[in-house]
Amino acid sequence: MGRLFGTDGVRGTANKEITAEFSLNLAQAAAWVLGSQARERGDRPRAVIAHDPRISSDFISAAVSAGLASSGVDVFDAGVVPTPAAAYLTADLDADFGVMISASHNSAPDNGIKFFSRGGHKLPDIVEDEIEAAMGQALTPLGSAVGRVIRFADAEDRYLLHMLGTLPNRLDGLKVVVDCANGAASAISPQAFVDAGAKVIVIGADPDGNNINLGYGSTHLSALQSAVLEHKADIGIAHDGDADRCLAVDHEGSIVDGDHLMVVLAIAMKQAGTLARDTLVTTVMSNLGLRVALEAAGIKFIETKVGDRYVLEAMREGGYSLGGEQSGHIIFSQFATTGDGLLTGLQIAARMVSSSKTLRELVAVMPNFPQVLINVPEVNKHLVDSDQDVQSMVQLAQADLGNQGRVLLRASGTESLVRVMVEAKDQGTAQSWAERIANTVTRKLGKD
Structure with a gap:
C-alpha cells in the first residue's frame, strides 16, 4: 500500500476512497496527533473545519467533525470558504489545527481532506506519516469531555476584512x-x-x-x-x-x-x-x-x-x-x-x-519562451538520471539551445512516466528537441 497522503492532503473519489468511515477514522487519528500539545497543556484542542461546495463535502465534513468531536476536539465549522481562508482562520482563531474538505481543481466526484497545523501551515511529511500511523487509534472521552461542533458564524467576514486590509x-x-x-x-x-x-x-x-x-x-x-x-x-x-x-x-x-x-x-x-x-x-x-x-x-x-x-x-x-x-x-x-x-x-x-x-x-516585461512538455509513459523512470544515452541527448540539446533555452527531465512522482520539457526561442526548435529526447527516453528506458 502506498503512502496515504499525497502532495496536497488525502484525495480520491468520494464514497469510494474517501468514505464516511475513512473520514471519521482519519479525523480521529488527526485529533490524536495534532491535538496532543493542547492535551499536554491540559486544554481542550480546537480545530477549524471548512469545505468547498461539491455535493460530497457535506457528508465528509460531517464525518470529520464527528471524528474530531468524539475525540474531545471543539470544532469550529466555517462552512463553505476557500482553502486559504481555512488556513487564515486557523491562525486567526489560534486553533490547534485546521481541516479543509476539497479536491481543489478536480471534478465533482472527487474530494479530499487537507490538514493545517497551528498557525495555518501545511503539515510536513513527518507529521502526515504520524497521522497515518495513528489510524485506528481513537481517544474515547466521556460526558463533558467530548467536543462540540460550533458554527463559526463570522468566519467569512474575518477573512474578507483580512483580504481588504x-x-x-x-x-x-x-x-x-x-x-x-x-x-x-x-x-x-x-x-x-x-x-x-x-x-x-x-x-x-x-x-x-x-x-x-x-x-x-x-x-x-x-x-x-x-x-x-x-x-x-x-x-x-x-x-x-x-x-x-x-x-x-x-x-x-x-x-x-x-x-x-x-x-x-x-x-x-x-x-x-x-x-x-x-x-x-x-x-x-x-x-x-x-x-x-x-x-x-x-x-x-x-x-x-x-x-x-x-x-x-x-x-x-x-x-x-x-x-x-x-x-x-x-x-x-x-x-x-x-x-x-x-x-x-x-x-x-x-x-x-x-x-x-x-x-x-x-x-510585457516578460518574454514568453515556447514551452513543450511531453509525457513518456511506461518507462523505467528511476534510470532517467543515470542512462548515458538519455543524458547525452539532453546535453546535446542544451548545447544547441545555449542560454536561449533549456531542457528539464523529471520522473513523475505518481506514475511510471518521465516528463520531458524543452524551452526555446521558437516553437519549432522546442518541439523538435522535445520529440528527439522523448524518443530516446522511450527507446532506452522502455519496459520490455
Missing part, C-alpha cells in the same frame, strides 16, 4: 470579471472586489454541488475570455474550486499565467521595498522568460521542485516574501501561509490601478 490602494474605476469555478469563492471573491471599489461582473458562481470546475475556473478559461471581451472589462480573474489559485485574462482576452503574474507582483513589491532580499521563489517548471524578466529588474530567484509545498518550505527557510507556480499558486508570506487566489487577484488589480497601466502593459 492587504490592499495598498482601492480599485475604483476598474472593471473586473470574476470567475469562481462554481467553487468555494463563489460568494466571497465577488464581494471582496465590490468592497474594494471595482465594478464586478460575476460568472461561474452558481454552485449546485455537481458543477464545480465544470466549464469555468482556472482550468477552463474560455468562458472568462468571452466575458471579458463581451463586457469590455479591464481584467478577468479565474479561481479554481477551492480558490488557492489565480490565473488572469487581460482586456484583449489573452491568458496571463502564474509566471507573468509573479513578475508583475515581484517588481511591484521590489519598488515598494516589501520583496524580501529582492528574491522570488519559484519552481523548475517556470518559463525561462520569467528568469529573463527578473534579471532585467534586478530581482534574484530561487528554484524548487514542482509543488507549492516546496515553494512554501523554501520561503519559510529563507524568510522570503513572494513565491509561486506557473499554475497560479502564489504565496504572499506577509499575508498568507498558503497560495491564495483571491489575494493574488486583488493585488494584481491594485497594481493596475496604482500604475495606471493595463495588465497587458504590465506583463
